[in-house]
Amino acid sequence: MTSTSQALSGGPARRQRASATAVAAVAALSLSACAGSTANKPASASTAASRPAAVNKDPYPSTYKPYGAAPTLVRGVTIFDGEGGRIDNGVVYLSEGVVKAVAPDEAGLNVPADAVVIDGAGKWVTPGVIDIHSHLGDYPSPGVQAHSDGNEATDPTTPEVWAEHSVWPQDPGFSRALANGGVTALQVLPGSANLMGGRSVTLKNVYARTMQGMKFPGAPYGLKMACGENPKRVYGSKGRMPSTRMGNLAVNRQTWADAAAYKRRLDAGEKVERNLANETLSGVLAGDILIHNHCYRADEMAIVLDMAKEFGYKVSTFHHAVEAYKIADLLKDNGTCAAMWADWWGFKMEAYDAVKENVPLVERAGACAIVHSDDANQIQRLNQEASKALAAGRRMGIAITDESAWRWLSYNPAKALGIADRTGSLKPGKMADVVLWNANPFSVYARPEKVWVDGALLYDALDAKRRPVSDFELGQPGEGDVK
Amino acid sequence: MMRAKLLGGLLRGVAVAAVLCSGTVAQAQDVTITNARLVIGDGSAPIEGGTVVVRGGKVISAGAGNVAAQGTVVDAGGAWVTPGIVAGFSRIGLVEVDAVAGTNDRSAERSPFSAAIDIAPALNPLSSPVAVNRAHGVTRAVVAPAVGSGLFGGLGALVDLGADRSMVTRPRLFQYVEFGESGSQNAGGSRAATFLTFRALLAEARDYARNPAAYDGRSKDSLLLRADAEALARVIDGRERLFVRADRAADILSVLNLRSEFPRLTLTLVGATEGWTVAREIAAAGVPVVTSALTDLPGSFDQLASSQSNVGRLRAAGVDVAVGVFDDDDAHKIGYTTQYAGNLVALTRLPGAAGLSWDQAFAAISSVPARAAGVEDLVGSLRPGRVGDVVIWSGDPLELSSVPTAVWIDGIKQPLSTRQDRLRDRYAVPQESALPKAYQH
Numbered sequence A: 001m002t003s004t005s006q007a008l009s010g011g012p013a014r015r016q017r018a019s020a021t022a023v024a025a026v027a028a029l030s031l032s033a034c035a036g037s038t039a040n041k042p043a044s045a046s047t048a049a050s051r052p053a054a055v056n057k058d059p060y061p062s063t064y065k066p067y068g069a070a071p072t073l074v075r076g077v078t079i080f081d082g083e084g085g086r087i088d089n090g091v092v093y094l095s096e097g098v099v100k101a102v103a104p105d106e107a108g109l110n111v112p113a114d115a116v117v118i119d120g121a122g123k124w125v126t127p128g129v130i131d132i133h134s135h136l137g138d139y140p141s142p143g144v145q146a147h148s149d150g151n152e153a154t155d156p157t158t159p160e161v162w163a164e165h166s167v168w169p170q171d172p173g174f175s176r177a178l179a180n181g182g183v184t185a186l187q188v189l190p191g192s193a194n195l196m197g198g199r200s201v202t203l204k205n206v207y208a209r210t211m212q213g214m215k216f217p218g219a220p221y222g223l224k225m226a227c228g229e230n231p232k233r234v235y236g237s238k239g240r241m242p243s244t245r246m247g248n249l250a251v252n253r254q255t256w257a258d259a260a261a262y263k264r265r266l267d268a269g270e271k272v273e274r275n276l277a278n279e280t281l282s283g284v285l286a287g288d289i290l291i292h293n294h295c296y297r298a299d300e301m302a303i304v305l306d307m308a309k310e311f312g313y314k315v316s317t318f319h320h321a322v323e324a325y326k327i328a329d330l331l332k333d334n335g336t337c338a339a340m341w342a343d344w345w346g347f348k349m350e351a352y353d354a355v356k357e358n359v360p361l362v363e364r365a366g367a368c369a370i371v372h373s374d375d376a377n378q379i380q381r382l383n384q385e386a387s388k389a390l391a392a393g394r395r396m397g398i399a400i401t402d403e404s405a406w407r408w409l410s411y412n413p414a415k416a417l418g419i420a421d422r423t424g425s426l427k428p429g430k431m432a433d434v435v436l437w438n439a440n441p442f443s444v445y446a447r448p449e450k451v452w453v454d455g456a457l458l459y460d461a462l463d464a465k466r467r468p469v470s471d472f473e474l475g476q477p478g479e480g481d482v483k
Numbered sequence B: 001m002m003r004a005k006l007l008g009g010l011l012r013g014v015a016v017a018a019v020l021c022s023g024t025v026a027q028a029q030d031v032t033i034t035n036a037r038l039v040i041g042d043g044s045a046p047i048e049g050g051t052v053v054v055r056g057g058k059v060i061s062a063g064a065g066n067v068a069a070q071g072t073v074v075d076a077g078g079a080w081v082t083p084g085i086v087a088g089f090s091r092i093g094l095v096e097v098d099a100v101a102g103t104n105d106r107s108a109e110r111s112p113f114s115a116a117i118d119i120a121p122a123l124n125p126l127s128s129p130v131a132v133n134r135a136h137g138v139t140r141a142v143v144a145p146a147v148g149s150g151l152f153g154g155l156g157a158l159v160d161l162g163a164d165r166s167m168v169t170r171p172r173l174f175q176y177v178e179f180g181e182s183g184s185q186n187a188g189g190s191r192a193a194t195f196l197t198f199r200a201l202l203a204e205a206r207d208y209a210r211n212p213a214a215y216d217g218r219s220k221d222s223l224l225l226r227a228d229a230e231a232l233a234r235v236i237d238g239r240e241r242l243f244v245r246a247d248r249a250a251d252i253l254s255v256l257n258l259r260s261e262f263p264r265l266t267l268t269l270v271g272a273t274e275g276w277t278v279a280r281e282i283a284a285a286g287v288p289v290v291t292s293a294l295t296d297l298p299g300s301f302d303q304l305a306s307s308q309s310n311v312g313r314l315r316a317a318g319v320d321v322a323v324g325v326f327d328d329d330d331a332h333k334i335g336y337t338t339q340y341a342g343n344l345v346a347l348t349r350l351p352g353a354a355g356l357s358w359d360q361a362f363a364a365i366s367s368v369p370a371r372a373a374g375v376e377d378l379v380g381s382l383r384p385g386r387v388g389d390v391v392i393w394s395g396d397p398l399e400l401s402s403v404p405t406a407v408w409i410d411g412i413k414q415p416l417s418t419r420q421d422r423l424r425d426r427y428a429v430p431q432e433s434a435l436p437k438a439y440q441h
Helices: A012-018 A024-033 A173-179 A229-236 A245-267 A276-285 A298-311 A324-334 A358-364 A378-395 A402-408 A411-417 B128-134 B180-186 B191-210 B226-236 B249-261 B275-285 B310-316 B336-349 B358-363 B367-372 B419-426
Strands: A072-080 A086-095 A098-103 A116-119 A124-127 A129-134 A183-188 A196-204 A222-226 A290-295 A315-320 A337-340 A369-371 A434-437 A448-453 A456-460 B031-038 B047-055 B058-063 B072-075 B080-083 B085-090 B138-143 B152-160 B168-178 B241-246 B267-271 B289-291 B321-323 B390-393 B404-409
Touching: A072 A402, A124 A129, A129 A315, A129 A378, A129 A411, A173 A183, A173 A378, A173 A448, A173 A456, A183 A378, A183 A411, A183 A448, A196 A276, A222 A276, A229 A245, A245 A276, A245 A298, A290 A298, A290 A411, A298 A315, A298 A324, A315 A324, A315 A411, A324 A337, A324 A358, A337 A358, A337 A411, A358 A369, A358 A378, A358 A402, A369 A378, A369 A402, A369 A411, A378 A402, A378 B336, A402 A411, B031 B080, B031 B390, B080 B085, B085 B336, B085 B367, B128 B138, B128 B419, B138 B168, B138 B367, B152 B226, B168 B180, B168 B226, B180 B191, B180 B241, B191 B226, B191 B249, B241 B249, B249 B267, B249 B275, B267 B275, B275 B289, B275 B310, B289 B310, B289 B367, B310 B321, B310 B336, B321 B336, B321 B367, B336 B358
Parallel strands: A072 A116, A072 A124, A129 A183, A222 A290, A290 A315, A315 A337, A337 A369, B031 B072, B085 B138, B168 B241, B241 B267, B267 B289, B289 B321
Antiparallel strands: A072 A086, A086 A098, A124 A434, A183 A196, A196 A222, A434 A448, A448 A456, B031 B047, B047 B058, B080 B390, B138 B152, B152 B168, B390 B404
């Protein structure tokens, strides 16, 4: 292990990204540690033959319940509504767990006398940040081998695994994302060592005893796929397919072809053995499960878009998409989002052509731009990452307002996750997932002052009792610190 | 050509006539920047209407009021003018692409040498991260080797990010060693072995120093090759600073205690994630700290008490604390230093947190890292006699939207365009036009 992998800034997700970087040796170690079960393909796990209608599509259902929500009025505050709208000196009214009103003034609002009233002068209200790419819970802190549960990379395709079955709900990272980043929902994805890493899960950023207790009710599943260097390196180094980009495609295509055949039998009402991998892939082909495809290079993204057409599915989002700016028009035409960093680059060849204007260039082309983290540290300041991208865009003459840029952090990821009808913007009736910032959140000097999830105040910078402390940190040095 | 009146020895021996990538020729110019919101970098407050004069590649004066202009006069128009940013810890110049082994010179896992490994010849001033981070206003950086096979990583340097053919300002500036989890791995598996190995290696180096000719670095019993022994001998007597990575509070205290046995060690603590819990002891020892500003997760059991308030609390206890860039960001994103410093200011508004004032925060990325590396007389501020590294900014240097509009290094005006800018311009409109993109250059 090189010293560079001795994470000072520590996050395990960091190391996961590093699995694609200089620290490949570490990743290889962790992969080999779980090798040995490669022979067990999902079919062997099947026990009961069943017809599609009999398969429970939600066997680990959400038990998330919103916490108590006092009627809350924030007045005199600057509002970014998450869909590009802005109100200066406005009011936000939250009640019964939902956004009741976002308005220039209080006229017509039936605010009860006992409502919590907050003076928002000099402060900003936004929808909660939604991180579409996280490994919290699956690569938690501390990043010890015993916690390394983010990638069942023992086979080039593992669509049968579900990230939710690895989530450790005591990851201290959830609290940092909430308190420092204003993150109210996140998608936890499997890693990118293999072509098909498994199903993702979308969580409310609310601590619970169980994964199910954090699960975003009704959010569709995603399937993590990965292009490029990682799969070909990981399996090629073991002397097996794929070892090239063309190998990547061949394995993907055969897998899709087999899944399509499986789905045809299902659709025809034939009795088939349960196959967990093909159930996931059939879900994608049926449009129920969304594709989240780790892919850096423009030319590879274009090939993936054609592969999706070949087999009849849609790519919801390319993740990382470092070269999205080269094909922003193609992304727009295909209705595919790009989830990007502001300035990560150079850690591997497919991240070499990064530009700081990637996000605004995608935005300008009319495609769906998202700022994501893939990191337990940067999830704590996605607002700052968006701010850097916004400024880079403005420097090259792309006029984007602050309120429009906030779409990159809430509404666009909500759309890409299939939850935009319930969260991601401050529209009446939507979940009251809201952040009060102590300054313009695109300033480096801003921090969340309060964060509400479903209207419940779950972080308050002014109240140490409203700062979550995970089981792991209880009784440890620094417990309950501002962090 | 750089002027002959440059004070000899202190400045890098740069081949200033080198033709740059852009085809221009580097010229040290005398320059006077007026009408500045002038930041000296030593922790003092900005000076409105300030003037800085650079002559012969060095700062002659910086402050308020009228001074005799030298050379080209640049009216900053009230803009922020600062010394160049100094990254207190980095690997800039050692890496082009992390995952391409041939371009990654952080460490040498298979080398028989350790302490003697000098990174200077590995530094590549033409690597693209140098240009990208120069455009962020970083003009100098402390560069450390990563630890390879032995306990010691080798010899780090102070570098500049100028667009020329040499980036070494001060080679062999410090020796690098890691304690804690990684150190114990390199010593065979326990912290106890780390400290024993450290003592044994230094004892052997002392033997070497007493009588180099008699030292047998080749016998099976010897722990050190001659070259490594020679390098460590300079650490024992304090001629070379020792950068020590340690994060767990107990490890930090053990490191400070090394001076009871080796009293002339000149220590700089690196990392020090739990430093705030032993801030008084660090302050009493007079040991400076270089840390990552925003570490707040228990990434390992060495970092259970991690907090973004580490810097602020150390500073409040009287520790000289500088900001560095670590881990995955250390070679490509050392421009994060300004963002980190801005976040430290933000913490001052958060109840229960500790941060830095703006002036302290800027010093933590300019003069303090210079001091932590023992080169405060050379770089890190606009005090007279320091190198002529000056940046004019589009706005508050710590704010996310700000960028340098002009950068001088050693008094040489720097190009700020990068390969990334060229890609951006080529794809500002993604579609091809009359010819393929390859013809657009």
